[in-house]
Every structure is written in C-alpha cells, then in structure tokens.
Amino acid sequence: MKILITGGAGFIGSNLAKYFMDKHEVLVVDKFRSNETFSNGNLKSFGHYKNLIGFKGQIHCGDICDRDTIKKMREFKPDVIYHEAAISDTTVAEQDEIMRVNLNSFKDIIDIAYENGSKLIYASSGATYGDAPSPQSVGKGENPGNVYGFSKLMMDEMGREFNAKTGLHIVGLRYFNVYGDGEFYKNKTASMVLQFGLQILSGKAPRLFEGSDKIKRDFIYIQDIILANELAINGDSGVYNVGTGNARSFQDIADILQREIGVNLGNEYIANPFASQYQFFTQADIEPTRTGLKYEPRWSLEDAIKDYLPAIKRIYNSEFK
The missing domain is CATH 3.90.25.10 (UDP-galactose 4-epimerase, domain 1)
Structure with a gap:
C-alpha cells in the first residue's frame, strides 16, 4: 500500500512511519520545527529530524495548510492516510490558529481521501471529554476544557458527517495519555x-x-497506539477511545x-x-474499540515502563x- 502520514516527524507519526516503512511505500509530511513559538513560549511545531533517523521512505517538509503541500499529498495517491499533524499543546491560547490548523485543514485531508478512495485514520483526543465523568465514553458528556479539545471534537463531527454522506472509511482515534520512545x-x-x-x-x-x-490517568504505551492504528485500516468507521481501560x-x-x-x-x-x-481521573471506555476495531491493549504500565526504560x-x- 501507499501510506501518507502527516505529522510524521512527531511522536506518534514517526513511530507509525518506522513501523510501516518495510511493508509499504510511506510518505511522511511534516512542518518540522523552527524557532517560532506561541504566546505561552512553547514551540509551534515539535517535529524533529531525530525521530526519523533510520526511516526509509519519502519525506516532504511542508505545512498541511499550504496549497503546495496539499498538492503533494494529493499527487501521492495514498491508499491509507494517517493524519497525525496538529497543534496539540493544550495550553496554547491562540484559538484562531488552532482552529485553522486542526479543523480547517482536516477538510482538505478528507477531500484528498475522497478523491483517491483512501482509508483515513486520524488522531482525535481524550481532551474532547474535558471534565466528563469516568469512564469516558464516546458520545457521552464531551465537554472540552480547551480549544485543542474543542477542535478535535469538531473534527470527529466532520468525520462522522462525511462518512454518513459518502461511506468513506474514516476512523478517529481518541488517544488518552500516550507515552513511549519518540516523545x-x-x-x-x-x-x-x-x-x-x-x-x-x-x-x-x-x-x-x-x-x-489519587490522581489517575489512562496511560497508554506507544506500541498499543500503533496496534490500534493498524487495526483501524480494516475496522469499522467511527470514533474510538484508545487507552487501556485501566486508570x-x-x-x-x-x-x-x-x-x-x-x-x-x-x-x-x-x-x-x-x-x-x-482532570483528576481519566479512564477510557474501550468496549466499543474492542468491538469495532478488534482492539485489545497488550501492555501493562509495569511492562511498558520496563520496555521503555532503555x-x-x-x-x-x-x-x-
């Protein structure tokens, strides 16, 4: 297959790129980092070349909001699109920029998928729930506490609507607290x-x-994130939590x-x-993920930390x- 990965020099994107590179033709698209910062002092882009050392595939340095980058992605004619690019810093105050980068560009990604008949799998977030009671379940009590979570919730709505109208394969994965090599x-x-x-x-x-x-989170290891993304290729369209189900x-x-x-x-x-x-307690309801994607987390916190420690x-x- 031909696999396009946006945000491919970031944490999750680079792990996906390296995982698929020996099996498929992979194009990584990433803005890469510069000295640009938000008003909170944090970098505008976390993409780093060191995350891609050892990667065997194509790399395009470009902004997903840029017309030339969109043209490049369209011409690649991907079979599968992993859309990981986003402003993911929950402390960013620039609402306009987050909505442009996260939501507006998502429509361009959807259009590319529709034109090419691509399967589209994108990064949503547990931040869509805000202070919703645990276990957090898709479609119940979503109340994002920041513009990042709101942008992801609106992406989920856009994806559902387009799937309902066209039947395009679209899977949104609501990542909980991800950790692992590359972060x-x-x-x-x-x-x-x-x-x-x-x-x-x-x-x-x-x-x-x-x-x-007493402060608990649903911590999910990067290897289980890769598993969920791979299963999403042949799973049912929809929005799914990706966690362990264990806070x-x-x-x-x-x-x-x-x-x-x-x-x-x-x-x-x-x-x-x-x-x-x-948020003092987060825990993903993963029963729909088990059903729709045949997903079962494999890594306990103990085993994952032992694996990550080197x-x-x-x-x-x-x-x-």
Whole structure:
C-alpha cells in the first residue's frame, strides 16, 4: 500500500512511519520545527529530524495548510492516510490558529481521501471529554476544557458527517495519555513517565503534585497506539477511545520507575497550581474499540515502563550528560 502520514516527524507519526516503512511505500509530511513559538513560549511545531533517523521512505517538509503541500499529498495517491499533524499543546491560547490548523485543514485531508478512495485514520483526543465523568465514553458528556479539545471534537463531527454522506472509511482515534520512545522532542508536553524517569536518573526525587496517589490517568504505551492504528485500516468507521481501560496514578509511575532503576530517592510533593481546572481521573471506555476495531491493549504500565526504560536511559546519556 501507499501510506501518507502527516505529522510524521512527531511522536506518534514517526513511530507509525518506522513501523510501516518495510511493508509499504510511506510518505511522511511534516512542518518540522523552527524557532517560532506561541504566546505561552512553547514551540509551534515539535517535529524533529531525530525521530526519523533510520526511516526509509519519502519525506516532504511542508505545512498541511499550504496549497503546495496539499498538492503533494494529493499527487501521492495514498491508499491509507494517517493524519497525525496538529497543534496539540493544550495550553496554547491562540484559538484562531488552532482552529485553522486542526479543523480547517482536516477538510482538505478528507477531500484528498475522497478523491483517491483512501482509508483515513486520524488522531482525535481524550481532551474532547474535558471534565466528563469516568469512564469516558464516546458520545457521552464531551465537554472540552480547551480549544485543542474543542477542535478535535469538531473534527470527529466532520468525520462522522462525511462518512454518513459518502461511506468513506474514516476512523478517529481518541488517544488518552500516550507515552513511549519518540516523545522527548515534545519538550514540556512529554509524558510524566519520561519526565520522572529523567529526574530519577539525574539523582533527584521525582516531583509530584500533592495527592498524586489519587490522581489517575489512562496511560497508554506507544506500541498499543500503533496496534490500534493498524487495526483501524480494516475496522469499522467511527470514533474510538484508545487507552487501556485501566486508570493508574502518577505515584504508580514514580514508584515503578524507581523500582526498575534500582533506587529509592523518595518523592518531592508540591502544591498543584492547576487544581481548579485539573482532570483528576481519566479512564477510557474501550468496549466499543474492542468491538469495532478488534482492539485489545497488550501492555501493562509495569511492562511498558520496563520496555521503555532503555530509551529513557539513552536520552539521559545523550542529552543530559
């Protein structure tokens, strides 16, 4: 097959690119990073060439909002499109830019898929739920707390509407808290698995919010994300949660990391400055995902952290020593 991956130099996109490169013809499209920042000081693009070292396929550097890039993607005539490109920083205040990049460009991606009869699989997000009660279920209580989550919710609505009208194969995957190799270049938005790991390897006690044993998330390993994306090629069209269905605490992460690294540095607890707008519990309802995609998560938090730890050590040795 011919597979197009937007955001292919990012965390999830680069993992998909490397996974498919030996089986199919792959075109990666990414804006790549520059010095451009948002008003919050964070980079506008996290795409990094180092995520694609070892990749064997085509690379096009371009913005998905740019006409020449859209032309390039259309001319590739993909069989499958993985649309991972987006502004994914939930703290960005520029609503106009997020809506242009995330929502407006999605219509162009849908048009390319329709013209070529491509199967379209795109990144939605658990951020669509906001403070909805757990377990979060598709179609129930979506109440995004930021413009990023809102843009993804509107993408889901656009995808559903186009599928209903045309029958085009469209699958939206609502990723929960993803972690794994390739996330380092997300900077401050990288998972706490990586951030705690780097703190511990530097000899510091992990810094957690007070009450972190009761703050829980549905942490999902990158290998299970790849699995869900592959299954989506032949699964039923729709919007699906991609998590484990099992919420774990931030304290669990710190404890597992210290145990695996072989240290006992204790913990440093700090007040949560975001307490008034914080999600204290997320857990994905994955029963529809099991049915529609035949998806079953394979990685526990313990096994995944053990698998991820050599990469965390590599990052520490190459970037911090």
